[in-house]
Amino acid sequence: MQDIIHIAERRYPVCNIEVYPAQVQGTAAAQTICKALSAADKSGADTIILARGGGSSEDLMVFNDETVALAVYACNTPVISAVGHETDTTLADYAADMRAPTPSAAAEIATPDKADILNAVRLLRQKLDKAMELKLDKAVSQIERCDKLLKLYSPEKRLEQSEKAVCDLEKRLSQIMERRLEKLSVKLDGYVSSLNMLSPFNILGRGYAIVQKDESVVDSVSMLNVGDEVDIKLSDGSVSAKITFVK
Template sequence: MNIMTVSQLNKRLADTIDKELTFKGAAVKGELSNYKVHSPSGHAYFSLKDPKCAIKCVMFAGNLKRVRFTPKDGMSVLITGNIKVYERDSCCEIVASSMMPLGEDGAVYAQTEEIKERLLEKGIFAAERKRPIPKIPEKIAVVTSDTGAVRHDIMTTVERRFPLCSIEFYASSVQGDTAASSLCRAIALADKSGADTIIVARGGGSAEDLAPFNTEEVTLAVADCLTPVISAVGHEVDTTLTDYAADVRAATPTAAAELATPDMSVILAKLDDERPRLKRLMERVVERKLTALERLDSSLKLASPVHRLDNAERSIENNAEKLKMLMENRLKFLELRLSNTADKLPGLITDKLSDREKQLSMVYTQLNMLSPFNVLDRGYTLVMREGAAVTSVDELTADDKVTVRFSDGSAEAMIVSKKKL
């Protein structure tokens, strides 16, 4: 007989299950029970049961963030994970890595995921579409049911935080077959109301209760609003498609009212803190304005008609005196220049004539040197035919009549014959 201690037995059980491949990535379906998310770790602890048995489960925060629906007690789910036995008390537990809804919840989940993916592709949930919520609103439009705690929570929060802001409620059905169309109408009216912010809100509920807020038409109605929208649907653990489409998502209706309004007490406290600084600023502004008024008074005095006439009269007198002095100086200069010119004029004329005579003599000499008639004085003659000078014997033929030019006259001649040299 192999006798073991309790510790040895539990260790063998743990090692056996840990080595068994069928217990790694096991898929188990059942009903959620005692589902709780612990704070601040964010881990979920729950049981998975069927009519006969139950097993404890844990899903750590990293994997829980990837779950696309809100797990609740009584919901049928399929989880995958590893089976683990703890040696200390031989407790068996599933360490879940994924979770999907089954049955009716699964169908709703699948439909919601399909709509979400389609709207994601269209950019409806894009971050660049998000708009800031006005910090100091004058009016807030609230789309919610006509009854229930949501109206009271929002009204109480707004009146407590910022009573200067008015609230308009747009009643709508928030669950059931007609809720989607009712919500779309109410959202459209709120968007046209001139409100600074719209809050779309309802309390918590099952996945079926929140289904209208996961429809494509309501999601697009929120996304198409010209007014910034805060979505506050369900509890903190619930997330709907309208939350993705809104500019801001609030965990609860009360939180939405807080996001939509400033805290008046904080504003008043800041004003009290800033009062001395504001007083100094006002004193500086008043001082600057008084200085500006004094400057303006001086400018007005300088710009008065009497002052301007006096300045103009003085300016005319000064300019007249300057003009008189300029004219006298100019006349004296011209008289002196004229006197000097008169003394120099005879000599300048004589010199100019002498220069011209010399230039003419030089030109005459140059012309004589270039004249063809000077060549004729040395015994040469110029033969012309029909008024043109003959420069070659080739230009003449027998019986041509020519004119022979001498230095002292000319003679007519006829060519009898010619000879080429």
């Protein structure tokens, strides 16, 4: 028992070991072994080790008992038989799920080696780190693609494009208006020149005058009578006069 406990604690320190004692010799041995196996099977243990030290064939005879062999076979929990030394064989060995040559070997079979577990954990950690790194790289790439799409189709981008389009339209409209105004200015200058040529005020500069009576232009002597007051507009001003004679 001490060998099993020592090896199990060395290989797998976190394991819990429960001992179910039984008589291994004598007339009551078979009954106590069967009772101990039943209790161990109901305990929820992961593995049962059925063990005793070496001895003569007569000492190990109880493990050839039919009831013991059937009790081993009836266990739902895996049973490792470690009865006697490597050369000793009993019916319990054949009924068990596995036979160990010695109780110490049974302890090694029943427990994993912590060094192997730590090595497996290191390998799993390396795989996990690599998997996380790949996943993070993939996530970063996806975020960068999404960021580019957001910038490409964002309202801000559309507003910038719209502002640029408006600026271009304003520039084109301004150019069109300037050309239009230039054409109208040239046309207006032509109209002004034509009006100046036809304007009666230009004639005044050549010594003519415009006679008005009550703000109406007088173009016939029939419109005047002696004593009427008229305004005479000259090129540089105007004068008032009274009609004293009509010819």
